[in-house]
Amino acid sequence: MKITQFQLDALREIGNIGSAHAATALSTLLQRRIDMSVPEVWAVRFEELSAIVGQLDDPQAVIYVKVEGDAPGKAVFFFPVESAEIVVQLLFGTNEPMDLYMGEMAQSALKEVGNILVSSFIMALTQFSGIPLQPSVPALAVDMIGASLDAIFLEEGVLDDTVLFIDTQLTGIPKIEGQFIFLPEEGSLKKLLGAMGV
């Protein structure tokens, strides 16, 4: 499907509304101010992903939620382990080091963060487009960012030459940074754009 500039703007708007809700949810959860970048819409070759995520073997916490319903897609929230650890410490009100790799408590807290972020993104999307969408339970990987993302993008065993996704940076004090991406399936994109009359 060919994407026009007008449709790109519409997608950016979807990203704006959804991400603003997600950032607010994170801010409420952590009781910290969270800032959000203007979402970018990428239509890139998957091979060029490293340009967007940086070092492919950088350790990051990745929360992956499938979006089910009439316009399915994938939502992914990822942040460097240092940020993830701060988030978990804030949630538990502690300064103790957290074991993100093995610790069950830390891991379920991270999943919950992802759940809240993604649910608020999806709710905004549903309200905006009128298309019913539901999030799956979240899955978590704390590992090399490239490894986690290739598994998400390639899950169905097919890959279009270009992948399209909405990308928003979230930053908070102290030292929290994260990135949220939403990947609509090809048919979903048409529906979402159609619901918005573009």
Next chain:
Amino acid sequence: MNDVITVGMADFKTAVAPILLLTAGLGSCIGICVHDPLLKVGGMAHIMLPTANGSLGGNPAKYADTALELLVRDIMSMGASKSRLRAKMAGGAQMFSFPGKPPVLKIGDRNAEAVEQELKRHGIPLLVADVGGSFGRTIHFNVGTGDLHIRTINHGEKVV
């Protein structure tokens, strides 16, 4: 210090010893390493999917079958003998699992199977297959010695 050439996703490179080939952050993707130990030349491909079947055009280095074809062709054009070629591979992990939902297509496993099959078709022995698990891998391949160095974040580090 050896020079290092980085192989990106859906990319392949060849090199002459003592250069190292590196690919970072393999998840369900696979790094295929092939070398000629006598001539000390070799190459690495970072494949993403099993087969180019049915996809028109696109990048041949993305698929196990077409990438290996290109890799072997280029290594041979450096003077290597096909009968001396040896292979190692790493990657093919299953990074995520959803409770109660068995994955329909384990793409990492399918990638590993495809590489194995293609190597067999070319008659290239597969000496090491460090595949599967649920963790990412970064690999360095020494085209001279054939040493494959595998680094993970929380599952150790080894040379095979």
